[in-house]
Amino acid sequence: VNPRLRKAEFVRGRTLAFRNARVEDAPFILSLRTNRSIARYLARTSEHLSDQIDWLNRYAHDEQQCYFIIEDLDRRQLGTVRLYDADGVTFTWGSWIMCDEAPTFAAVESMAMVYLYAKQLGFARAAIDVRRGNRSVWRFHEWFGAQRIGETELDYLYLVTPEGIESGLGRTQRLLPEGITITWPSSDEV
Amino acid sequence: VEVLIMTDSATRADILTFLAEALAARDGSDARRPESLEGLHLVGDLGMDSLDTVSLFFDIEEQFSVRIPEGEIAPLQLLQVGNLVNYIQEHGSE
Numbered sequence: 276v277n278p279r280l281r282k283a284e285f286v287r288g289r290t291l292a293f294r295n296a297r298v299e300d301a302p303f304i305l306s307l308r309t310n311r312s313i314a315r316y317l318a319r320t321s322e323h324l325s326d327q328i329d330w331l332n333r334y335a336h337d338e339q340q341c342y343f344i345i346e347d348l349d350r351r352q353l354g355t356v357r358l359y360d361a362d363g364v365t366f367t368w369g370s371w372i373m374c375d376e377a378p379t380f381a382a383v384e385s386m387a388m389v390y391l392y393a394k395q396l397g398f399a400r401a402a403i404d405v406r407r408g409n410r411s412v413w414r415f416h417e418w419f420g421a422q423r424i425g426e427t428e429l430d431y432l433y434l435v436t437p438e439g440i441e442s443g444l445g446r447t448q449r450l451l452p453e454g455i456t457i458t459w460p461s462s463d464e465v
Numbered sequence: 466v467e468v469l470i471m472t473d474s475a476t477r478a479d480i481l482t483f484l485a486e487a488l489a490a491r492d493g494s495d496a497r498r499p500e501s502l503e504g505l506h507l508v509g510d511l512g513m514d515s516l517d518t519v520s521l522f523f524d525i526e527e528q529f530s531v532r533i534p535e536g537e538i539a540p541l542q543l544l545q546v547g548n549l550v551n552y553i554q555e556h557g558s559e
Contacts, residue, residue, distance in 0.1 A: 290535075379540045383519055414491060415516040418523075446523060449532075 278397030280361050282341050285458040288388045289451050291381060293343035293356065295460075296334065300344050301327040303352050307372050314372055316409035345373065345385050353377040356389060364399040365434075371412075384450045386419060390440050391455045401435040419443035475529055475557055480550045487524055491517060507544045518544065525549075529557040 286293040296304070305327045307313065308320040321327070334342055340359035346352055354373035358366050368389050373382055393401065403421060405413040406429060413431050417423070420439030425432040435443075481499035488511060489496035507513045513521070522533040522540070531553050533543065543549045 377515075378535065379515065379519055379522075380535050382516055383523070411514045411516045415520055418520040446527070449526075 277363050278361065278366075280339060280341050280358055280366065281396060282338075282460070283343075283392070283457045284460045285456075286343065286388060286392050287348075287456040287458070288384050289453070290347060290378070291353070291384050291388065292346050292348060293385075293388060293392070294346055296331060296342040296344050296355070298328055298331045298335070300352070301331055303344070304331075304355060307355060307374060313375065316406040316412070317370065317372060342370070345377075345381070347378070347381075353381055354385065356385060358389065358393060360402070361398070362402075364397065365402055366393050366396075366398045366400075367402045367404075368393075369403065380450060382415070383447050386415075387444055387447045387451050388455055390435075390444055391451065392457065394440070395455070395457060399437045399440075401440065403433040403435065404430040405433065407431055419446070475553065477550055477554065480529070480553050481546075483525075483528055484521075484546065484549075487521060491521075502546045503550070505546050507546065507549075509544075525553060529553050531557045 282295050283293070284295055301324055305320065305322070305324055308317060309322050314320075334340070339361070340357060342357045343355065344352055345354040345356060352374075354377060355370055356368065357370035358368045360367035371385070371389075373385070390401065401421075403416055405416060407413075407426070413421075413423075413433070416433055416435075419435075420441075420443040421433040421435045422439060423431055424434045478499060481502055484502055485496045485499040488502075491513075505511055507518050507521070518540075522543075525531060526533060533540065533552075543552055
């Protein structure tokens with residue numbers, strides 16, 4: 276049976292937590308995605324709050340993706356990340372954006388949390404598209420263990436194999452020595 | 466990046482050479498003269514951003530058996546190459 280994406284209520288790491296996005300997060304998400312200094316390589320977002328609210332309302336009923344708000348343990352919102360396009364044991368992730376105030380190691384911890392969460396769901400490989408101009412981000416994925424497998428006019432295409440995931444998780448293990456703790460919605464208990 | 470064999474006491478030159486090669490590998494450029502890095506700032510002078518610096522910190526941790534502290538202030542100070550080298554020399558192989 277192929278794994279499927281399931282929306283956790285919370286995914287708790289060591290200094291960060293992922294919280295399932297909800298409609299009330301629309302202003303924060305909009306503020307991130309319309310900040311051109313940090314979101315210039317993400318797909319353009321409508322600058323209307325109502326469009327973001329509509330998207331989040333649709334997302335609430337969408338079982339094909341997980342959209343998380345990245346928070347610190349004091350519940351300060353730091354960023355977003357999204358897992359989508361499950362295809363066999365491969366998932367895609369992106370919409371990864373952190374505010375300027377995020378701690379130095381938050382990017383690494385959040386990346387490792389994505390892979391640990393996906394592994395927990397049963398996924399073994401990841402696909403990532405990164406804008407060619409978003410150099411520090413594709414270098415960062417390569418540093419973690421992603422392999423470039425193609426390119427388009429706009430993007431570099433990456434695959435993270437099981438070995439790449441393990442390599443990256445091993446390098447960053449000190450940030451998550453006890454892994455992650457997942458809290459499922461009460462209606463979603465197995 | 467060519468892996469240097471480190472002993473318990475990496476010299477300043479060893480550390481600067483490692484940094485020069487690591488920076489060149491990120492840039493895809495020729496390595497700078499190691500000694501020219503001393504007074505430079507990873508962000509202000511060398512154009513690194515937060516993802517570049519954090520991956521460099523992890524590479525340094527692996528190479529020199531040192532733990533880069535996670536607090537806000539310490540990493541900021543370590544963005545200055547001279548301070549970073551001092552820190553590695555003081556805390557390496559702990």
